[in-house]
Amino acid sequence: xxxxxxxxxxxxxxxxxxxxxxNRLTPYLFVAPALLVLAVGLLYPIGYMxxxxxxxxxxxxxxxxxxxxxxxxxxxxxxxxxxxxxxxxTLVFAAxxxxxxxxxxxxxxxxxxxxxxxxxxxxxxxxxxxxxAPIVVGLIWRYMYHPSVGVFNRTLESWGLEPIPWLSSxxxxxxxxxxxxxxxxxxxxxxLSLAALQSLPRSALEAARVDGASEWQQVWHIKLPLMLPVLxxxxxxxxxxxxxxxxxxxxxxNGGPGLSTEIVSLRIQRTVAEFRQLGTGAAxxxxxxxxxxxxxxxxxxxxxxxxxxxxxxxxRAAEAEAA
Amino acid sequence: xxxxxxxxxxxxxxxxxxxxxxxxxxxYAGQTVVAMFPAHxxxxxxxxxxxxxxxxxxIEVEVDQMxxxxxxxxQTLELTRPEGDYDLIGYVVFSKADYVYADQIExxxxxFMDPVLADPGYDxxxxxxxxxxxxxxxGGDRGYLAGRTGGQFGxxxxxxxxxxxxxxxxxxxHGLEPPETYEEMLDLACRIExxxxxxxxxxxxxxxxxxxxxxxxxxxxxxGGGIFDDDWNVIVNDEAGVQAAEALKxxxxxxxxxGTSFGYAEAKNAFxxxxxxxxxxxxxxxxxxxxxxxxxxVGNVGFVPHPCAVECASQTGGFGLAIPRNxxxxxxxxxxxxxxxSKEGDKLIALAGGNPSRISxxxxxxxxxxxPHLAIFGEALENADPDWRPIIPPWGEINxxxxxxxxxxxxxxxxxxxxxxxxxxxxxxIMREAGYYTWQDAAAE
Numbered sequence: 189x190x191x192x193x194x195x196x197x198x199x200x201x202x203x204x205x206x207x208x209x210x211n212r213l214t215p216y217l218f219v220a221p222a223l224l225v226l227a228v229g230l231l232y233p234i235g236y237m238x239x240x241x242x243x244x245x246x247x248x249x250x251x252x253x254x255x256x257x258x259x260x261x262x263x264x265x266x267x268x269x270x271x272x273x274x275x276x277x278t279l280v281f282a283a284x285x286x287x288x289x290x291x292x293x294x295x296x297x298x299x300x301x302x303x304x305x306x307x308x309x310x311x312x313x314x315x316x317x318x319x320x321a322p323i324v325v326g327l328i329w330r331y332m333y334h335p336s337v338g339v340f341n342r343t344l345e346s347w348g349l350e351p352i353p354w355l356s357s358x359x360x361x362x363x364x365x366x367x368x369x370x371x372x373x374x375x376x377x378x379x380l381s382l383a384a385l386q387s388l389p390r391s392a393l394e395a396a397r398v399d400g401a402s403e404w405q406q407v408w409h410i411k412l413p414l415m416l417p418v419l420x421x422x423x424x425x426x427x428x429x430x431x432x433x434x435x436x437x438x439x440x441x442n443g444g445p446g447l448s449t450e451i452v453s454l455r456i457q458r459t460v461a462e463f464r465q466l467g468t469g470a471a472x473x474x475x476x477x478x479x480x481x482x483x484x485x486x487x488x489x490x491x492x493x494x495x496x497x498x499x500x501x502x503x504r505a506a507e508a509e510a511a
Numbered sequence: 512x513x514x515x516x517x518x519x520x521x522x523x524x525x526x527x528x529x530x531x532x533x534x535x536x537x538x539y540a541g542q543t544v545v546a547m548f549p550a551h552x553x554x555x556x557x558x559x560x561x562x563x564x565x566x567x568x569x570i571e572v573e574v575d576q577m578x579x580x581x582x583x584x585x586q587t588l589e590l591t592r593p594e595g596d597y598d599l600i601g602y603v604v605f606s607k608a609d610y611v612y613a614d615q616i617e618x619x620x621x622x623f624m625d626p627v628l629a630d631p632g633y634d635x636x637x638x639x640x641x642x643x644x645x646x647x648x649x650g651g652d653r654g655y656l657a658g659r660t661g662g663q664f665g666x667x668x669x670x671x672x673x674x675x676x677x678x679x680x681x682x683x684x685h686g687l688e689p690p691e692t693y694e695e696m697l698d699l700a701c702r703i704e705x706x707x708x709x710x711x712x713x714x715x716x717x718x719x720x721x722x723x724x725x726x727x728x729x730x731x732x733x734x735g736g737g738i739f740d741d742d743w744n745v746i747v748n749d750e751a752g753v754q755a756a757e758a759l760k761x762x763x764x765x766x767x768x769x770g771t772s773f774g775y776a777e778a779k780n781a782f783x784x785x786x787x788x789x790x791x792x793x794x795x796x797x798x799x800x801x802x803x804x805x806x807x808x809v810g811n812v813g814f815v816p817h818p819c820a821v822e823c824a825s826q827t828g829g830f831g832l833a834i835p836r837n838x839x840x841x842x843x844x845x846x847x848x849x850x851x852x853s854k855e856g857d858k859l860i861a862l863a864g865g866n867p868s869r870i871s872x873x874x875x876x877x878x879x880x881x882x883p884h885l886a887i888f889g890e891a892l893e894n895a896d897p898d899w900r901p902i903i904p905p906w907g908e909i910n911x912x913x914x915x916x917x918x919x920x921x922x923x924x925x926x927x928x929x930x931x932x933x934x935x936x937x938x939x940x941i942m943r944e945a946g947y948y949t950w951q952d953a954a955a956e
Contacts, residue, residue: 446916
């Protein structure tokens with residue numbers, strides 16, 4: 189017997205390959221549990237919803253008893269005027285609340301980005317609205333908008349002004365709902381913008397000041413561009429949320445007057461709970477998911493495009509300097 | 512959720528007390544009936560009398576109470592399971608169609624045929640006919656109502672009709688008589704504001720969706736209208752429909768500000784806080800008008816039956832009791848159901864503040880001494896129309912279509928006729944899709 193096992197082992201090409209392969213597989217092994225959780229926790233429910241959207245399914249049936257109807261739910265929705273109206277209302281609502289909240293939130297953050305006594309207390313007070321349960325927010329605003337005993341109309345009356353039909357007129361209802369949402373979610377934008385502002389590189393701001401940039405120029409040319417990545421993510425989070433808001437509107441107007449505040453999520457809730465059409469409700473959810481997905485991808489691409497553009501600008505500046 | 516059971520303790524009690532129990536209950540003493548009830552004043556009253564049942568029969572009762580829409584969702588899921596957690600359910604009226612159609616609740620004939628279970632003194636003729644047909648029966652010519660081909664699936668329990676409540680002090684002060692006809696009522700609705708500044712006529716629901724639909728239905732039958740004729744043709748946009756919608760618009764226009772955003776709670780509060788001189792809605796308000804905690808008009812409220820237009824027809828609705836197909840203790844559940852709706856049970860519950868289901872309870876001296884308004888409610892019930900709304904599976908969608916579109920007419924965005932025409936067209940589509948015109952279309956070909 190020549191040569192000990194200690195010499196032969198590493199030289200065996202088969203074993204070496206096996207070990208390399210094992211090494212390569214190790215990360216996957218570690219990732220596997222997370223993947224499994226993801227698959228069960230995320231993909232299964234979504235798959236279930238996709239499957240349900242092809243069924244004519246009443247809640248009195250088990251899913252196995254429901255009839256397969258192919259694309260009928262999707263096609264039916266395309267011609268459904270009420271659903272189209274709810275998509276329109278959702279888009280108007282989401283666009284309005286996100287723009288107003290972004291302007292107010294960022295504006296407040298710019299104003300309050302300084303050393304003030306009791307700032308931490310102020311910050312807590314500012315974010316109180318978003319800590320309140322949505323149902324409660326809906327109820328609070330519903331009572332504040334009450335036509336005769338609500339605080340708004342009483343104030344207007346005490347000033348000798350005409351009361352406003354906040355929730356009972358189709359011209360006002362959507363605006364009233366938007367005001368309530370802005371009240372609740374502006375703090376979210378504010379708190380994220382403030383954090384972004386406070387983590388900006390001081391050197392850039394100082395350089396600008398030394399070069400004599402005015403306050404306004406600093407905001408416009410330094411702070412906002414540097415905050416942009418955070419602002420995009422913030423707007424995205426708000427947008428996704430705005431598409432799904434349900435409870436506040438459900439409590440405040442139940443979608444009315446007429447269909448003037450019936451956003452898609454409320455329509456889904458109605459379709460499932462009142463019309464008892466789980467399949468149609470699932471198809472609506474898929475449409476909603478697609479709309480949000482398209483917007484998310486669009487914003488993501490916009491961010492990428494800007495980053496690329498900035499990189500090109502920097503490269504050109506560096507070239508110019510070198511020349 | 513699996514409910515904890517107290518069966519063993521109850522069984523021991525039954526062993527001890529067994530000899531003393533009345534015969535029909537003997538075999539079931541010690542069993543636990545698990546019930547799902549809505550959170551509703553009637554069922555709160557039921558909770559007070561349940562201990563008496565357990566005392567008399569040895570049957571334990573466990574109750575899950577929840578808000579009625581949440582309860583309905585939960586029930587729907589429970590009923591699809593092979594073996595359920597509930598032996599007795601209180602169901603909201605529009606669930607009747609879904610449960611019967613899906614064959615999920617027991618026809619009651621087999622229990623009433625059982626000589627050991629059925630109480631010969633039950634007197635079913637004493638149960639209010641309008642409620643019985645509306646909540647208990649299905650399978651007749653109309654499908655959702657009684658008839659030669661129909662059967663009984665439930666018993667009304669916590670049922671309601673509509674009455675007109677009015678402010679006796681205001682009416683007396685201005686020498687007004689409570690209205691008996693729609694003409695009188697609508698005239699008064701708009702005159703109150705002139706007579707009593709700061710007060711409006713009639714508080715009504717008017718929020719988009721279910722609430723507007725409900726308010727409209729209150730006026731539809733009195734004007735001789737309906738959603739469908741006998742062959743399921745949509746007639747909601749005929750002259751009677753328009754008149755009913757005009758009546759609702761008058762009521763809302765002359766009622767408290769913002770009425771088109773009111774649900775039942777706001778309408779009721781407008782009346783209880785003295786903002787409106789009348790309210791035409793469910794009898795459920797009877798228990799609250801004289802409760803100083805919620806009402807500022809204690810002692811100043813009178814009731815009259817729902818006024819009549821071309822017909823006298825008041826609402827029927829509320830809740831009924833049924834035994835799920837997947838119940839574990841159906842016999843014991845039947846005994847509880849029978850006891851709760853018996854003359855004795857009905858009276859006990861009425862005395863505790865519930866809505867009686869029996870004619871005799873509405874005439875009982877002891878009950879009337881405590882709740883004098885029940886005399887008027889009993890009178891109103893003579894006109895309770897079991898065909899108040901179509902209790903068919905597509906109703907949820909039609910109800911929403913009617914309530915949202917008609918609401919636009921109430922806020923002035925649309926003409927009434929135009930709104931009802933849209934509703935009629937959509938209703939027909941929904942009904943055709945659900946198969947209601949299959950035979951008609953075949954005959955036409």
